[in-house]
Amino acid sequence: xxxxxxxxxxxxxxxxxxxxxxxxxxxxxxxxxxxxxxxxxxxxxxxxxxxxxxxxxxxxxxxxxxxxxxxxxxxxxxxxxxxxxxxxxxxxxxxxxxxxxxxxxxxxxxxxxxxxxxxxxxxxxxxxxxxxxxxxxxxxxxxxxxxxxxxxxxxxxxxxxxxxxxxxxxxxxxxxxxxxxxxxxxxxxxxxxxxxxxxxxxxxxxxxxxxxxxxxxxxxxxxxxxxxxxxxxxxxxxxxxxxxxxxxxxxxxxxxxxxxxxxxxxxxxxxxxxxxxxxxxxxxxxxxxxxxxxxxxxxxxxxxxxxxxxxxxxxxxxxxxxxxxxxxxxxxxxxxxxxxxxxxxxxxxxxxxxxxxxxxxxxxxxxxxxxxxxxxxxxxxxxxxxxxxxxxxxxxxxxxxxxxxxxxxxxxxxxxxxxxxxxxxxxxxxxxxxxxxxxxxxxxxxxxxxxxxxxxxxxxxxxxxxxxxxxxxxxxxxxxxxxxxxxxxxxxxxxxxxxxxxxxxxxxxxxxxxxxxxxxxxxxxxxxxxxxxxxxxxxxxxxxxxxxxxxxxxxxxxxxxxxxxxxxxxxxxxxxxxxxxxxxxx
Numbered sequence: 346x347x348x349x350x351x352x353x354x355x356x357x358x359x360x361x362x363x364x365x366x367x368x369x370x371x372x373x374x375x376x377x378x379x380x381x382x383x384x385x386x387x388x389x390x391x392x393x394x395x396x397x398x399x400x401x402x403x404x405x406x407x408x409x410x411x412x413x414x415x416x417x418x419x420x421x422x423x424x425x426x427x428x429x430x431x432x433x434x435x436x437x438x439x440x441x442x443x444x445x446x447x448x449x450x451x452x453x454x455x456x457x458x459x460x461x462x463x464x465x466x467x468x469x470x471x472x473x474x475x476x477x478x479x480x481x482x483x484x485x486x487x488x489x490x491x492x493x494x495x496x497x498x499x500x501x502x503x504x505x506x507x508x509x510x511x512x513x514x515x516x517x518x519x520x521x522x523x524x525x526x527x528x529x530x531x532x533x534x535x536x537x538x539x540x541x542x543x544x545x546x547x548x549x550x551x552x553x554x555x556x557x558x559x560x561x562x563x564x565x566x567x568x569x570x571x572x573x574x575x576x577x578x579x580x581x582x583x584x585x586x587x588x589x590x591x592x593x594x595x596x597x598x599x600x601x602x603x604x605x606x607x608x609x610x611x612x613x614x615x616x617x618x619x620x621x622x623x624x625x626x627x628x629x630x631x632x633x634x635x636x637x638x639x640x641x642x643x644x645x646x647x648x649x650x651x652x653x654x655x656x657x658x659x660x661x662x663x664x665x666x667x668x669x670x671x672x673x674x675x676x677x678x679x680x681x682x683x684x685x686x687x688x689x690x691x692x693x694x695x696x697x698x699x700x701x702x703x704x705x706x707x708x709x710x711x712x713x714x715x716x717x718x719x720x721x722x723x724x725x726x727x728x729x730x731x732x733x734x735x736x737x738x739x740x741x742x743x744x745x746x747x748x749x750x751x752x753x754x755x756x757x758x759x760x761x762x763x764x765x766x767x768x769x770x771x772x773x774x775x776x777x778x779x780x781x782x783x784x785x786x787x788x789x790x791x792x793x794x795x796x797x798x799x800x801x802x803x804x805x806x807x808x809x810x811x812x813x814x815x816x817x818x819x820x821x822x823x824x825x826x827x828x829x830x831x832x833x834x835x836x837x838x839x840x841x842x843x844x845x846x847x848x849x850x851x852x853x854x855x856x857x858x859x860x861x862x863x864x865x866x867x868x869x870x871x872x873x874x875x876x877x878x879x880x881x882x883x884x885x886x887x888x889x890x891x892x893x894x895x896x897x898x899x900x901x902x903x904x905x906x907x908x909x910x911x912x913x914x915x916x917x918x919x920x921x922x923x924x925x926x927x928x929x930x931x
Contacts, residue, residue: 349394351407351455352382352417353465356424356448363444364437372432375440379425379447386417393457402517405457412639415783416454416575419643420447422769423567423650430654430762431560439479443564446472450568454575459507459517462576466503466540470496473569476561477553488556491830495539495549503536522580534581541573541624542617543590544597548830550616551601555609555666559657562609566653567646570616574623574642583630591625592722594618599729601828606667606821608656608742612649615734618726619645619692619704625723626707629714632786637706639784644699644773648691651766652734655685658755658763659742665750668738668821673747680754682743687767689739691774693731694801699773701801702780702792709790728808736812737819 359378366374391414395406424447431439449472452465470493477489509529511517522530535546542550550570554562581587598618605611619641626638658681659674660666675682687698694700704727711719754760773780781788812819 349389349392349407349409350385351395351452352385352421353448353452353455355382355385356444356451360441360444360448363440375428375432376425378444379421379428382451383418383421383425386414386421389414395457399460402460402511403458404460405518406461407455408457408519409455410785411783412575412578412785413454415639415643415785416571417451418783419646420450420454420568420571423564423646426647426650426762426765427560427564427567429765430563430657430759432758433756434560439476439558439560442472442475442479443561446476446564446568450572453572456519459510459519462519463500463504463507467497467500469569469572470500473561473565476565477557479561480556480558485556488553491833492549492553495546495833499536499539499546502532502539506530506532506534506536519579521582526584534584534586537573537576537580538590538624539573540569541577541620542570543594543624544617545829547594547597547617548828548833551610551613551828552830554613554616555607559661562657563650563653566612566616566649570620571623571642571646574620574627574638577624578627578635578638582627582635584628587624587628588716588719589628591621591623591628592719594621594624595723595726596729597621599726599733601826602729602733603819604824604826605733606669606823608659608666608668608671608738609653610826611668611733611738612652612656615652615692615730616649618730619649621726622704622707622723625719626710629707629710629716629719631710631714633706633713633788633790634710636781636784636786636788636790637703637708637710640780641700641703641707643780643783644691644703644770647766647769647773648688648699651688651763651770652685652692654759654763654766655681655688656738656742658759659752661755661759662752663750665748667823668741669823671742671748671750672745673743674750674752675743677752678743678754680760681763682739684760684763684767685739685743686735687770689735691770693735693805694727695774695805696793696798696801697771697774699770701774702777703773705792705797705801706790724804728804731805731808732812732819736809737821740816741821 355378359374362374363371389409391409391411393405393408395404397404397406424443427443427447428440431443434440446469449465449468453462453469456462456465474489474493474496477485477492479485506529507517509527510522510533513527513529522533526534539546539549554565557565577587595618598614598616598621602611602614602618605614623638623642623645626634626641628634656666659671659678662678663671663674665671691698691700694704704723708720708723708727711723777792781790
């Protein structure tokens, strides 16, 4: 690996000095490592690196191809933007966790075998969980523990699938799973889809992301689900099940976003929806569909992080995150409003914004594959995305009823980070060819056709009209939406009740019976056994021992040392033997 520098190594080693660096030097260092990693990724050559043998299996630390490079490129760009956004933090814990998180995500992207993938996969879970715990407070700590428990469970499922796959195939190399889907493949798929937040395995995302720190949520929105998209594209392209799971995700996230009052929870549900496009594209499996999934993941990381940065800026300066508590901020936060709206237009697939040139590729691939229902579901989801992320959320957060909140623009570094993401959202939308050149397969897709522009604007304008007509019906309510996390929240509650009430009472009853009945009986039986041992067994053993000793003493007395005595004894013994023989013969 002398001609290859693993980007993960830069982030892992780069995390070590962070606690010891302060001031301008520390800030410059935080930006230097991601910037250096971008250069490393853009200059690396395809190939296999770090091959070795371990526990009888071939290990491949890094597999570099176009699919891994496109994801690594956007991951490193996002790491730089995220670090700019987090420069104002004074405590180094979140910076260190972010470095480990990004490094682990890059480790997964370049992993050439399942063992390497699994180790970095779990590293992502623990590093990202810290970004939830760092917020502090009862809700954040509880959400962080639930987040960890869900991901540890998913990791165990994934590990079980990896072991079964290794036993069945004799290899742990990471690549497309071919042939019939067996138990191993389904377990691996379940582990991957959990991180992709595929319903009903999605509630960890919408539970934890709103409770994370302002900067932590930005990183979390970018890496975990998109890493899952990458591994699905690597291992399960063309899997029919993913087509329908993706279509369900796209609608599921939009429907739940209707109910949301928490601004970051609403954005989290739109992560579920947008990842649905990527999952569906991977399931379709054609070159255009996989290209669409990869390019949409690239664009999504940038505009979704921009949206979380905008919402985070509001939370940072107001301390409020519910739409029912916000409004009228456009006067005091005009730059934040403009930058947020760039992300909102990008996720809504407006022409000349990044979502328009990536999301439409997945929809077009579904149309080419003659999947009318999938096209309909994805189009409806796109309309719903504009309705809630592009219209409802900014209206009630920045406009709407003025809540007379004291607000100001966030720190300059946060605005710079938002500006960087916004520029990329527009640049990709206007000049998509550089992104298309990074994709795994040659791109034969023209987003800017008259038909496509007209159709997209028609859907968006019709959605805007509906928003205006039904604005009162869309007023947020101060309620809590119940998702699939209800099952493990209630399940944990009932388990604790079972453990603390019936099981505890049963244990106490057993202990009482043991103390009042069983133990006295056992003690009595032990005493009786001791008496039997002393009076019976010991008496017999001692009696036999005394008889042997007495017999031995008698024999010693017979040993007089006189020869005539011994001769007489021999004669007596011979006569006795003759008598016994005669009697027996007769």
